[in-house]
Amino acid sequence: SGFDPQIKWLPELQISSSSTKGAITMSADGRVAVTSRLQVLRSDWQSGNVFTCEVSDKSLNTTVNKSISVCSGNPTTLNIITPASSQIAEVYVHGPPLQQLRSKEKALMNITCLLVGHNLKDFSISWKVDNSEYSRQNVHQQQPKSHSNGTETMQSFFGVSAEDWHAYKQVSCEGKHQCSNKGYEAQISKSRDLLPPTVKIIQPTASEMSSSNELVCLAFDFTPEAINITWFRDGTSELRDYNTSEPQRGADGRFSIRSHLRLSLIDFLPGVVFTCKVTHASFTKLLNLSRPGKTSSIHPVFSRR
Structure with a gap:
């Protein structure tokens, strides 16, 4: 028939692996199929390189190109290898x-x-x-x-x-x-507003003291977002059993944060003082609390930059 397809992979200079040309086969309806397989490095494929198969035949005076990459998928089946999601x-x-x-x-x-x-x-x-x-x-x-x-x-x-x-x-x-x-x-960018946080401690009610409970230290209406919260017992012993959230930005651009300190009934004895220390870019504030029902005291300490 004179049909002699030539298969070439492009771009030739970028292909670092070998290609093999398979046998020419003919189906019952007279159609001819020729295959060529290209082995490429995994790194070349995952980096998004495009590989093009060029088929030409002198007797038909025609050239056909088909390309594939990790991004385009299979151009014949429209199977997208990398989904949009x-x-x-x-x-x-x-x-x-x-x-x-x-x-x-x-x-x-x-x-x-x-x-x-x-x-x-x-x-x-x-x-x-x-x-x-x-x-x-x-x-x-x-x-x-x-x-x-x-x-x-x-x-x-x-x-x-x-x-x-x-x-x-x-x-x-x-x-x-x-x-x-x-x-x-x-x-x-650096905030042009330096707003100190308002700090509050939420303490358990008398009924809550009979079960597991916690103290919650709230800091809100501050900017910029960089802030640190630590807990102390009796002013000297730093506590570790607490969990602090990430700062959350409100609709007004100001931030809020909360820190939960877990307590047992034994922890909350009369006379024991718990301190929430809030350190912000503008100052450091200490908020002390003893037992439910007693008044908490605030001792702001300002650290000027």
């Missing part, structure tokens, strides 16, 4: 830790970017300062972590200069899937 991520960005905000040293300010999604190994994280792309310098990225609910998280840490941070420059973090043109971004 796996190309979406939530992005959260957190400012410098409290000790850096209170420090007078002109060091780097550590900004944290958190991605939440699926298959985060296929995502890249980039940083900008005032919309200018930042190099990989002063950037450290962790490997994705899997969680029991099926999601993954991945963190990237960026050290922005103290000069840029105190100049209120906007720091942005973008997460983007290798198969998508759309990025997911979050921004942060």
Whole structure:
């Protein structure tokens, strides 16, 4: 018949593995099939490289190309290997830790970017300062972590200069899937408002004292979000059996946080004083509480920057 198809894989310079051409077969209806299999490195495939199969035949004077990649999937069956749902991520960005905000040293300010999604190994994280792309310098990225609910998280840490941070420059973090043109971004900058928190302790009622109970320390209406809460007994012994939430931003841009200290009936004896210590960028506040029914006392201690 003179039919002699030639199969070639492109781009030839990028293909680091071998290809094999199978036998030519003919079906009952006279159709001819020729196969060629290409073996590629897993790293080449997962990095998103595009592989193209080019078939040509001199007798028919025609050339046909078909391409495939981890992003495009199978062009014949339209089977998308990377679904759109796996190309979406939530992005959260957190400012410098409290000790850096209170420090007078002109060091780097550590900004944290958190991605939440699926298959985060296929995502890249980039940083900008005032919309200018930042190099990989002063950037450290962790490997994705899997969680029991099926999601993954991945963190990237960026050290922005103290000069840029105190100049209120906007720091942005973008997460983007290798198969998508759309990025997911979050921004942060130094807050121009320095609002101290209002602090309260919620104590168990008399009826609650007969079962397991806890003290709750609330801090709210503050900004920026960097804050630390610790608990003490009788002013000296630091307690460990407590759980503190992450700061939550309200609709007005101010933050709130709560810390739960677990107690037993033996812990809450007459005369024992529990202290919730709240340290914020603006000051440190101590709130003392003894027994239910007795008046708590507040001793604010201001630490000027």
